[in-house]
Amino acid sequence: MTLNCLKNRFLVLFFSIFSLSVIAQDQAAIESGKTLFKNNCASCHNKDMKSKLTGPALGGVEERWADYPQEDLYTWIRNSQSMISQGHPRATELWNEWKPTVMNSFPTLSDEDVANILAYINCTYEGNCPGQVQVAADQGVPGQSKGEQESNSLVYVFLLAILALLAIILARIISNLNYMAVMREKGEAPERKTLVEILTSKGVISFAIFAAVVIGGFITVNNAINLGRQQGYEPDQPIKFSHVTHAGVHKIDCNYCHDGARRSKHSVIPAAxxxxxxxKAIKVGSQYGTGELTKIYASVGYDPNTDKYIEDYESMSEEDIKRIYTKWIADTYITDKGSLDSEGEELIENQWNGIVSSLTNEEAGDTKIQGPIEWVRIHNMPDHVYFNHAQHVSVGKVECQTCHGKVEEMEVVKQYSPLSMGWCINCHRQTEVKFADNKYYDNYYEMYHEQIKNNKRDKVTVEDIGGTECQKCHY
Ligand code: HEC
Ligand code: HEC
Ligand code: HEC
Ligand code: HEC
Ligand code: HEC
Ligand code: HEC
Structure with a gap:
């Protein structure tokens, strides 16, 4: 036994840790690929990697480029137009199929970026991405794939197995060391415990129970937290509504749509x-044409062919609805391209399918196209917390962006702040109350005015007026 044996065990240990870190690295690469894909490619390439959107489905793309050196695919992604003009065979083939749609250039993507994007494309296509950060397990979140959750629990099981292995190895090492110590001391071999005896010993069993409780607790709490909210949470929405287009480029005031923020507890999402x-006037978008805007019409029953709301829309069958909106999509296509070809037929079918999948939710039992657009809620506070928008926006004069970040620059809104208790309280400790011209504060003003005048205090924070008292925030 002895050194050699110990060395072997340490090797096993070393490799377990090594394989763990490899998994972690892969996961980081794929996460980064996912973010790059979302930010740069998802507007044109379907993120299921299997169906077409404005551009082709990207699943299996490396095989389609396998006849050429790897740099060719990388160059294509950075600057596809240059390859088309050089007459590269695959580039020409793609162009003939997809022209006149031009893919953007991405000259700033590094080799590593492209490799990460391709890794993400591959694993999504094959459905075997390593565990990703789990987002809300809310019912009926569109775009939330079961696969993500399953691969997540696989990672847990795998980690557990490795931990168990480590525990056994360590136990063996300790027992061997004891054995050797006794040997040396007494000069004779003591009775050795078998593996089974060790595994069923009190110590090991209580450790196992302890570990199960800790891990179980961790997973439950983790899932419970994710259920409600998560910083950076950025779900797919039924319509590709862009705050960049509306609040950024066209400078529409936040309050035009989120009117509640100034006046009430809730800020509310605007109705269709x-x-x-x-x-009613902007019916064909410059980005998706009829693809996204038609969803709004199908939800409220507005007929863009005639510019009228449809009577008895509520009771209309899916067939009739389909006729109205596919006619609109077809007519717009013909106006644009001159005639309806097979490409147009396919576009109509795709856009109609998009409308149906965005406005219905089979899992939640909603099979009707009619009815409100089901936006996925991003911010969600637990029921026991009281938060009031008007109090902060109108009385406290806090900018939306302080809490929500630069929403006007977000193509897809995400949760910017942690929404934790510490976050609320920190701000209340640091922020000074704005007394000037504020009727709400008249009572406080009298009291503090004296103190400020007498130099007893130089500022009044939200904490001073009771902003850290439990019952202010908790029902
Ligand atoms: C503005 C829309 C648009 C964006 C954004 C876009 N693409 Fe494309 N992509 C296309 C179109 C359209 C084609 C088909 C060829 C053409 O018409 O230029 C294409 C083709 C491709 C192909 C070739 C597919 C094949 O089967 O050979 C790859 C790879 C690709 N895109 C990757 C990307 C990546 C990666 C990104 C993000 C970094 C991206 N694209 C962003 C529109 C886009
Ligand atoms: C033209 C209407 C419109 C304007 C203008 C607009 N929004 Fe929105 N906002 C929406 C819609 C629709 C949603 C739901 C879809 C989504 O999340 O993108 C939304 C979602 C949000 C959310 C996430 C809500 C949730 O689910 O928790 C925040 C935060 C938000 N908007 C803040 C802002 C801010 C800040 C501004 C101004 C800079 C602004 N919005 C301007 C329409 C608008
Ligand atoms: C105050 C006017 C205004 C309001 C209100 C408004 N939009 Fe828009 N929307 C615009 C403008 C302007 C554009 C840019 C059109 C373009 O680029 O072709 C646009 C573009 C869009 C696009 C992109 C269309 C495309 O294919 O490029 C979508 C999707 C969209 N809006 C959805 C919505 C939704 C959903 C709401 C309600 C929550 C909404 N809009 C409310 C003015 C508005
Ligand atoms: C002091 C921080 C703070 C400010 C300022 C703030 N919000 Fe919020 N906002 C929140 C929190 C916290 C939530 C989550 C509330 C909940 O879940 O009940 C939220 C939720 C929302 C939602 C989701 C719908 C809802 O009401 O729950 C929208 C939309 C929104 N905010 C828009 C805005 C807009 C627009 C402004 C500016 C006019 C603004 N917010 C200013 C903290 C803030
Ligand atoms: C960006 C800073 C900021 C953040 C973050 C913030 N608040 Fe506030 N809050 C204020 C200001 C400023 C006031 C003062 C307005 C007032 O007195 O009503 C205030 C007041 C309040 C009040 C009324 C206090 C009183 O004594 O009347 C409550 C309740 C409250 N906030 C709850 C919350 C909760 C819950 C959160 C976290 C989800 C939160 N706030 C996050 C700045 C913030
Ligand atoms: C400024 C607002 C604010 C004040 C004041 C405040 N809380 Fe909270 N508290 C919150 C928010 C927001 C959450 C939800 C945090 C989350 O979901 O992670 C919370 C969560 C909790 C929870 C549940 C644990 C959790 O993480 O969900 C407990 C318990 C709690 N608070 C106790 C207290 C006590 C006790 C006080 C008084 C000393 C207090 N709170 C004062 C905002 C506040």
Whole structure:
């Protein structure tokens, strides 16, 4: 036994740790690929990697480029137009199929970036991405794939197995060391415990129970937290609504749509009627054409062919609805391209399928196209917390961006702040109350005014007026 044997065990240990870190690295690469894909490619390439959107499905793309050196695919992604003009065979083939749609250039992507994007494309296509950060396990979140959750629990099981292995190895090492110590001391071999005896010993069993409780607790708490909210949470929405387009480029005031923020506890998501104020006139978008805007019409029952709301829309069958909106998509296509070809037929079918999948939710039992757009909620506070928008926006004069980040620069809104108790309280400790011209504060003002005048205090924070008292925030 002895050194050699110990060395072997340490090797096993070393490799377990090594393989863990390899997995972690892969996961980081794929996470980064996912983010790059979302930010740069997802507007044109379907993120299921299997169906077409504005551009082709990307699943299996490396095989289609296998006849050429690897740099060719990388160059294509950075600057596809240059390859088309050089007459590269695959580039020409793609162009003939997809022209006149041009893919953007991405000259700033590094080799590593491209490799990460391709890794993400591959594993998504094959459905074997390593565990990803789990997002809300809310019912009926569109785009939430079961696969993500399953691979997540696989990782847990795998980690558990490795931990168990480590525990056994360590136990053996300790027992061997004891054995050797006794040997040396007494000069004779003591009775050795068998593996089974060790595994069923009190110490090991209580450790196992302890570990199960800790891990079980961790997973439960983790899932419970994820259920409600998560910083950076950025779900797919039924319509590709862009705050960049609306609040950024066209400078529409946040309050135009989120009118509640100034006046009430909730800020509310605008109803489709608010969208219709503008989209009665803007019927074909520059980015998705009829692809996204038609979803608004199908939800409220507006017929863009005739510019009228449809009577008895509520009771209309899916067939009739389909006829109205596919006619609109077809007519727009013909106006644009001159005639309806097979490409157009396919586009109509794709856009119609998009409308159905965005406005219905089979899992939640909603099979009707009619009815409100089901936006996925991003911010979600537990029921026991009281938060009031008007209090912060109108009385406290806090900018939306302080809590939500630069929403006008977000193509897809994400949760910017942690929304934790510490976050609320920190701000209340640091932020000074704005007394000037504020009726709400008249009572406090009298009291503090004296103190400030007498130099007893130089500022009044939200904490001073009771902003860290439990019952202010908790029901
Ligand atoms: C503006 C829309 C658009 C964006 C954004 C876009 N693509 Fe494309 N992509 C296309 C179109 C369209 C084609 C088909 C060829 C053409 O018409 O240029 C294409 C083709 C491709 C192909 C070739 C597929 C094949 O089967 O050989 C790859 C690879 C690709 N894109 C990767 C990417 C990556 C990676 C990104 C993000 C970094 C990206 N694309 C962003 C529109 C886009
Ligand atoms: C043209 C209407 C419109 C304007 C203008 C607009 N929003 Fe929105 N906002 C929406 C819609 C629709 C959603 C739901 C879809 C989504 O999350 O993108 C939303 C979602 C949000 C959310 C996430 C809500 C959740 O689910 O928790 C925040 C935060 C938000 N908006 C903040 C802002 C801020 C800040 C501004 C101004 C800079 C702004 N919005 C301007 C329409 C608008
Ligand atoms: C105050 C006017 C206004 C309101 C209200 C408004 N939009 Fe828009 N929307 C615009 C403008 C302007 C554009 C840019 C059109 C373009 O680029 O072709 C646009 C573009 C869009 C696009 C992209 C279309 C494309 O294919 O490029 C979508 C999707 C969209 N809006 C959805 C909505 C939704 C959903 C609502 C309601 C929550 C809404 N809009 C409310 C003015 C508005
Ligand atoms: C002091 C921080 C803070 C400020 C300022 C703030 N919000 Fe919020 N916002 C939150 C929190 C916290 C939530 C989650 C509330 C919940 O889940 O009940 C939220 C939720 C939302 C939602 C989701 C719907 C809802 O009401 O729950 C929208 C939309 C939104 N905010 C828009 C805005 C807009 C627009 C402004 C500016 C006019 C703004 N917020 C200012 C903290 C803030
Ligand atoms: C960006 C800073 C900021 C953040 C973050 C913030 N608040 Fe506030 N809060 C304020 C300001 C400023 C006031 C003062 C307005 C007032 O007195 O009503 C205030 C007041 C309040 C009040 C009323 C206090 C009183 O004594 O009347 C409550 C309740 C409250 N906040 C709850 C919350 C909760 C819950 C959160 C976290 C989800 C939160 N706030 C996060 C800045 C913040
Ligand atoms: C400024 C607002 C605010 C004040 C004041 C406040 N809380 Fe909270 N508290 C919150 C928010 C927000 C959460 C939800 C945090 C989350 O979901 O992670 C929370 C969560 C909790 C929870 C549940 C644990 C958890 O993480 O979900 C307990 C218990 C709690 N608070 C106790 C207290 C006690 C006791 C006080 C008084 C000393 C207090 N809170 C004061 C905002 C506040």
């Amino acid at each position: 009627n608010t969208c219709m104020n503008c989209h």
